[in-house]
Each structure stands twice: as C-alpha cells, then as structure tokens.
Amino acid sequence: MCGHVLLILGVVLALAAASEACVYKYGTSPGSEAPSVSGTSWDYKVMGDDWSGVDGHNKSWSCMSGLHQSPIDLPVSAHIGDPSLISKWSYPSLISNGSNIEVINNGHAIQVEWTSNYEGSMDIVADASPAATITDILSMPDTSEGTKVVTARPLQFHFHTGSEHFMDGDALAMEMHIVSRVPHSEMPGCPEAGCLTVTAVLFKVREGPCNAALKDLFTSLPMEEGTINFLSEGATIDLGKVLPSKEKRSYYQYAGSLTTPPCSEGLLWHVLDEASHISWKQYRALLMAVSDKDCTLKAEDTSKVPRASTGQMQYLRSSGSLQNLHRSHTAQRALRSSLSSSEGMPQYLEVVVSELKSLQRDRQGVLVLQSSAVRHLTAGSDLQKHKDTYVCVAYAYSQNRRLPQPSNDRMIKYFEASKESDMIAEAIKA
Ligand SMILES: [Zn+2]
Numbered sequence: 001m002c003g004h005v006l007l008i009l010g011v012v013l014a015l016a017a018a019s020e021a022c023v024y025k026y027g028t029s030p031g032s033e034a035p036s037v038s039g040t041s042w043d044y045k046v047m048g049d050d051w052s053g054v055d056g057h058n059k060s061w062s063c064m065s066g067l068h069q070s071p072i073d074l075p076v077s078a079h080i081g082d083p084s085l086i087s088k089w090s091y092p093s094l095i096s097n098g099s100n101i102e103v104i105n106n107g108h109a110i111q112v113e114w115t116s117n118y119e120g121s122m123d124i125v126a127d128a129s130p131a132a133t134i135t136d137i138l139s140m141p142d143t144s145e146g147t148k149v150v151t152a153r154p155l156q157f158h159f160h161t162g163s164e165h166f167m168d169g170d171a172l173a174m175e176m177h178i179v180s181r182v183p184h185s186e187m188p189g190c191p192e193a194g195c196l197t198v199t200a201v202l203f204k205v206r207e208g209p210c211n212a213a214l215k216d217l218f219t220s221l222p223m224e225e226g227t228i229n230f231l232s233e234g235a236t237i238d239l240g241k242v243l244p245s246k247e248k249r250s251y252y253q254y255a256g257s258l259t260t261p262p263c264s265e266g267l268l269w270h271v272l273d274e275a276s277h278i279s280w281k282q283y284r285a286l287l288m289a290v291s292d293k294d295c296t297l298k299a300e301d302t303s304k305v306p307r308a309s310t311g312q313m314q315y316l317r318s319s320g321s322l323q324n325l326h327r328s329h330t331a332q333r334a335l336r337s338s339l340s341s342s343e344g345m346p347q348y349l350e351v352v353v354s355e356l357k358s359l360q361r362d363r364q365g366v367l368v369l370q371s372s373a374v375r376h377l378t379a380g381s382d383l384q385k386h387k388d389t390y391v392c393v394a395y396a397y398s399q400n401r402r403l404p405q406p407s408n409d410r411m412i413k414y415f416e417a418s419k420e421s422d423m424i425a426e427a428i429k430a
C-alpha cells in the first residue's frame with residue numbers, strides 16, 4: 001500500500017529565497033548553484049497566460065513572444081520518423097542512502113534531484129555537423145546519414161498536475177518531465193552549459209494499486225513550499241519503470257521550450273505516447289503538495305521546537321515576509337530544517353547559523369539565500385525522523401501546468417517503438 005502523505009517534516013527554521021532560485025534548475029548540473037539574482041515572480045493562476053517578466057539578468061522571458069513554445073497539443077497524425085533515428089532510454093533505479101536524493105517542493109512543483117552519481121542515460125540521434133544543436137535533427141532527412149549518437153544525462157525530474165501536453169485535444173491527469181542535458185563536449189554547437197532535452201511521461205489515474213516505481217517518492221512528498229525531504233535510506237525510484245516498457249516507448253519529438261519562465265527555446269522534446277498510471281491516492285498527494293494549504297504544527301511536537309537561542313531565527317520568523325510569500329503562493333523556495341531535540345542544538349545548526357550570514361534582501365525586500373547555501377545547510381540533517389510534525393489542509397486543489405501553445409507549423413515527428421529491434425538488441429547482448 002502507498003501511505004498517505006498529509007504529514008510532513010518538522011519546521012523550525014525557514015529561509016526564503018528569491019524566485020529565480022526556485023525556478024527548476026534547467027541547464028545546471030544537479031550539484032551546481034541556481035542563478036544568484038532574482039527575476040520576476042510567477043505562478044500558475046492563469047496557467048501561464050500572464051508570464052511576461054524578466055530573468056535575473058533583466059532579460060525578457062520568451063513565454064509571450066516565442067514562436068516555438070511548449071507544451072503543445074500533439075496531433076493524431078505526425079510525420080513518421082525513421083527507425084534508425086529512434087532515441088533510447090536507459091534508466092537504472094535511483095537508490096537512496098538517506099541523504100543523496102532530494103524531493104523538493106519549490107513552490108511550483110515537486111522536483112527530485114540527486115547529489116550522487118546516477119548512471120541513467122538517453123541515446124539521441126543528432127545532427128553530426130559541427131555547428132548543430134540538439135534540435136537540428138528535426139530538419140534533417142529521414143536517414144542516419146550525417147548523424148551521430150549523443151548521450152543525454154538526466155539532471156532532475158518533476159511533476160505537473162494536469163498534463164501540460166495534450167493528446168489530440170485532451171489533457172491527462174499528470175505529466176512527468178525528466179530534464180536531461182547533452183554536454184557541449186558531445187555537441188560543440190550547444191552552449192557551454194549544453195543542450196537540453198526533456199522526456200515527458202503522461203499519466204492516467206486509475207483505481208487500485210499505486211505506481212510501485214514511484215511509491216517511495218510519493219510517500220515522501222514535501223507538503224510545504226520550500227521544503228526538502230530526503231528519501232530514506234534504501235528507498236528507490238525506479239525511473240526505468242516509470243517509463244512505459246521498451247516495446248511501448250513510441251514518442252513524439254519536436255523542438256520547443258521550457259514550460260516555465262523564462263520559457264527559453266531550443267529544447268528537444270520527447271513526449272511518450274503510452275500513458276503510465278498512478279493511483280488516486282498518489283494523485284491526491286501530489287495535488288495537495290502543489291496547492292494552497294495551511295500546515296499546522298502538531299501539538300505534541302511543539303515542545304521539540306527549540307526556543308531559538310539564536311536571534312537570527314526569531315528575526316526570520318518575525319519578519320513576516322516568509323508568511324506572506326506562502327500565502328500568496330508565489331514561488332519562493334525556502335528551506336525548513338527540523339531539529340532533533342529540545343536539548344541543545346544538534347550539530348548541523350551551526351551550519352545553519354553560519355549560512356544565515358549570506359542572507360540579504362532583494363529588490364522586493366524579500367530575504368534571499370543562495371541555493372548553494374540551502375543545499376549545504378541540509379547536508380547531514382536528520383529530517384526523516386520528523387516526518388509527522390505537521391498536518392496540512394488544502395483550501396482548494398490547484399494545478400501546476402501551462403496551457404498548450406500554438407504549434408506554428410513546427411515539425412512533429414512520431415517514432416514508433418520497435419519490438420523487433422529491441423529483441424535483436426537483447427539477443428546480441430545475451
Ligand atoms: Zn516541467
């Protein structure tokens with residue numbers, strides 16, 4: 001059975017970070033720092049139709065002006081791609097050692113990142129010419145001539161409630177995005193930070209058993225914005241099994257954009273045609289995690305909250321800005337770290353206090369903390385023990401998805417999974 005997840009981690013200290021820090025970290029490695037300067041805040045109130053703003057460098061977002069935006073409504077009939085150009089996924093299980101897999105509620109979505117090495121990869125047939133980027137394959141003829149295989153490594157994955165891509169006019173219940181990067185070293189035409197490709201898996205909700213591959217993850221969803229849960233030791237995410245089985249991995253391929261501000265274009269999308277499934281319980285847990293809600297400290301645990309001997313904590317709690325940020329459900333990433341007992345400060349509090357010095361106010365007067373500091377701050381903290389400290393109640397479920405964008409006659413290719421070629425490949429391996 002999949003447990004329900006109305007209860008979340010204990011909260012003692014909350015640090016707010018500016019919106020840029022909580023934008024999904026597209027284009028950065030899992031261990032790297034999010035952009036340090038803030039841009040315009042955004043939310044999903046009108047599903048992206050009001051996303052005009054600037055990034056941290058005051059550069060306008062592409063959301064309202066771009067001509068190759070994502071998501072899109074996928075057609076029943078698309079150009080059939082040549083089997084020699086098909087992409088292949090190889091995703092072993094992610095296994096937790098108790099501190100290497102982070103489940104983050106960044107205020108926009110539930111996102112999973114890892115700090116240890118992960119061997120997952122995706123082979124993509126790309127244009128071999130030196131100046132080519134990852135999306136140029138779409139304008140090439142249907143032959144493997146002039147192509148090469150490049151490897152994309154996953155950086156993170158996250159979920160949208162309500163699918164972002166539509167299938168012939170219809171949305172499904174949920175969509176998962178696995179964001180991967182092809183390094184500049186493999187494709188010199190890509191920027192220094194590499195080219196991005198996103199694999200999208202759509203989900204239906206069904207009666208009955210939960211999705212076992214996501215079971216450990218969905219019982220560890222952080223309910224409050226800014227919260228990070230570590231998957232407990234031994235917990236696994238079977239990413240390969242979240243995707244449909246190999247012989248069902250038919251997909252749409254097209255060139256699009258990030259589906260969140262700044263909506264940068266030049267991404268290669270792979271949208272799998274076969275839907276996966278989650279249970280109602282899992283679906284509700286995810287809806288709860290991304291909705292407006294009130295979370296209350298359970299009475300028996302209040303004694304565990306140290307009356308901070310540090311002025312910094314009280315300062316943060318009395319600033320008011322964090323609370324307002326939560327109320328408005330803007331995308332502020334905060335970290336909430338629970339302390340293990342009321343007797344003395346646990347080890348990692350020292351880290352917390354030292355990191356507080358890097359707090360500043362940004363242009364809107366919001367307290368800002370670099371995400372590198374957030375990551376550092378969580379290292380070694382024993383959060384799992386305090387899973388049940390809070391109880392959350394949702395006011396209303398809300399969805400974190402952007403509406404489909406005009407396709408503008410883009411090339412959309414459909415690749416049919418080939419049972420035979422996989423069987424041959426398996427036979428050769430054996
Ligand atoms: Zn996404």
